[in-house]
Amino acid sequence: MYRSHNCGELRITDTDKEVTLAGWVQKSRDKGFMIWIDLRDRYGITQLIFDEARTDAAIMQHARTLGREFVIQVKGIVIERESKNSNIPTGEVEVLVKELSILNEAQLPPFTIEDETDGGEDLRMKYRYLDIRRNPVKNSLLFRHKITQEVRNYLSNLDFCEVETPYLIKSTPEGARDFVVPSRMNPGQFYALPQSPQTFKQLLMVGGLDKYFQIVKCFRDEDLRADRQPEFTQIDCEMSFIEQEDILSVFEGLTRHLLKTVHNIDITAFPRMSYEEAMRRYGNDKPDIRFGMEFGELNTVAQHKNFSVFNDAELVAGIAVPGAASYTRKQIDALTDWVKRPQVGASGMVYCKCELDGTFKSSVDKFYDQADLSRWAEVTGAQPGDLILVLSGSANKTRAQLSALRMELAHRLGLRKPDEFAPLWVTDFPLLEWDDETGRYHAMHHPFTSPKKEDMHLLDTDPGKVRANAYDLVLNGNEIGGGSIRIHDKETQSLMFKHLGFTADQAQEQFGFLLDAFQYGAPPHGGLAFGLDRLVAILGGQETIRDFIAFPKNNAGRDVMIDAPAAIDQTQLQELSLEVHIS
Known part of the structure; x- marks a missing residue:
């Protein structure tokens, strides 16, 4: 012993x-x-x-x-x-x-195994097995274990059945890029690693399992950032004989359970907001509602005043920054430089100080009088002592830029408190979105999402206005889960494929197995998938997911510890019938 x-x-x-x-x-x-x-x-x-x-x-x-x-x-x-x-x-x-x-015995470690270490992120990722000995990483992994156990227990107690679906599947043209796997026994043919178990969980509903879940690895060959990895884990769920309200109720319950179990926090309010409203009020479809600074659209009170920058803009919008009227010109110039960075892309910014004495001082005083600026304050909800920041231009770009500015200011002002939790359902997403590069519509979520019945007549005449029976669960400005009511009949699914540019033969070749299954009594069904990595990180008070994954990849998608991906032997390539030559 x-x-x-x-x-x-x-x-x-x-x-x-x-x-x-x-x-x-x-x-x-x-x-x-x-x-x-x-x-x-x-x-x-x-x-x-x-x-x-x-x-x-x-x-x-x-x-x-x-x-x-x-x-x-x-x-x-x-x-x-x-x-x-x-x-x-x-x-x-x-x-x-x-x-x-x-x-x-042990060699001297390349960094100190202590909570506050002298090792940089790259070094710690190279020696991840040593980093795991440190309390912050160890505790993050134990925290993840606790969350997954609570999820399993909660769903199992509601009669969900955990089922494993295949990892070697068929590549499909929709969605992000697939990771592909060559088949040695079928030369010239390839499997794909699943971006999600979407079609399989729908087939399980056709099979009558009624309530399914799986904590499952998924793979997407896409550009990475702090909250994305090429392989990630989903809490994947599907239910039969349900409507949207049933799904929202179940997963509100799961979120409440986790917050109560982990943080002893009782969450009662799960507000709901349409996609259109979220974009109008916050400029993105996953708004952080822990703080204000909602957008005020200023077109009616800021245009036609001889200021061409605003007059020529599709949208003029501003936010009221609480208590920031005391900002110096240097601080405001620094914010202007921040929004002009390529990552944000604004061409400039207008400001208006709401002084404590009730007067206003702006960077465009030559065009606007006190009465005009007072209306700005009214529209943005600014109070004495606040600072109004205004951007303008095309509607979509301006909303995205102002959203980025809102989040940056909230960070600087300490408004994004990690121990505060504010969930939000965003509903009624567009079913389709236009892609200028390909010159056609793409599914905003995926091709199996059901259109709202009342919008079905628009599919042929104005497909961009069709709303989806889709919903996202947002927590603290992060999408932690998303799902939809699915199409469950062959006719509607075939129509959807048609509007996505598939010929009948292409649809049958790619998804014939699903269309065929729908002919054998598919029940109404829908579901939702949580991003486990992101959910655990947010519940753990963090924005990035890396420390909650045992062996993560870096921003280039590399595992620097085992040095992967790596070249393989020429003999292996020949066995796989791949004409690749290693120099």
Whole structure:
């Protein structure tokens, strides 16, 4: 037996017990006649003491050879500490060592294995197995485990059945790029790794399973950022004989359960907002509603005043920044430079200070009088002491730019509090969106989303105005889940494929299995998928997902620890019938 107790377990009530511990050397302190070593494992730290008055001289000498991260086993007696440490649960006791064994020596780590480390992100990703020993990463992974267990228990208690779906499937032209896998036994043919189990979970509904879920790996070959990875995990769910309200109710319940279990927070309000309203009020379809700064559309009060920048714009919109009228010209210029960066793309910014005495001071005073600026304040909801910031241009670009500015200011003002949680349902998304590059419509969610019945007549005449039976769950400005009511009959699904540019033969070739299944009694069904990585990160008070994934990729999609992706042997390529030559 390597250990009788773990390193976070011993308390004052264990005094005089003989124990066996094993773990890693966190640090050691040698005072000559006495040596203290902090022994660490997953569960915590226990202080070991070697005392020349009570410890064998050979063991004392052995202890002096121990370096950081050596793996050791000790046997000894639990004693009360003279100098107690209230910062750790085991801080009232220590173990007087009687036996010491080195299980494995260790090189000096490339960074310190401590909460506040000297290792940069690239270095820590290269040695991820060492980074996992640090409490912040270890605790993030344990937190993820807790969330997944709660999800499984919650859904299982509602009679959901967990079913695994295939990882080697067929590539489809819709959505993000697929990762493809060549088939050795079928030369020249390829599998694709699933971007989601979408069609399989619909087939499970045709199969009569009624309620399905799966915590499943998905793969998308797309550009990465802080909250995206080429492989990610979904909590994937589907239900039969339901309407949208049923799905929203179930997953509101799951979100409430997680917030109550993890943070002891009771969330009662799950407000709902249409996609159109979200874009108008916040400039994006996943607004953070923990704070205000809603958009005020200023066209009617700012145009036709001889200011051509506004007069020529499709949209003039502003936000009221609370308490920021005290900003200096230097601070405002810095914000202007921020919105002019290529990542945001604004050509400039107009400001108006709402002074505490009720007057206004703007960067366009030569065009607008006090009465005009007062109307700006009225439209944006600005109060005395606030700062109004205004952008203009084409409607879509201006909303996106102002949304980015709103989020940046909220960050600077400390309004995005990680321990505050504000969920929101966004509904009634457009069914289709036009792509200038391909010159055709694409499904905003996926081709299997049902149009709203009342908009079906628009599919032939004005497809861009058709709303989808689709919904996203937003938490703190992040989309954590999305889903829809699905099409469940062959005629409507064929019509959808037609509007997405598929010929009848192409639709049959790509999705014939699904169209055929719909002819055998497919029930009305719908579902939702949570992004587990993102959900866990937000519940953990973080914006990025990397620390909640055991072995993440970097921004280039590389695993720098194992150096993947990598070239493969020419013989393997030949077996796969691939004409690729490695230089």
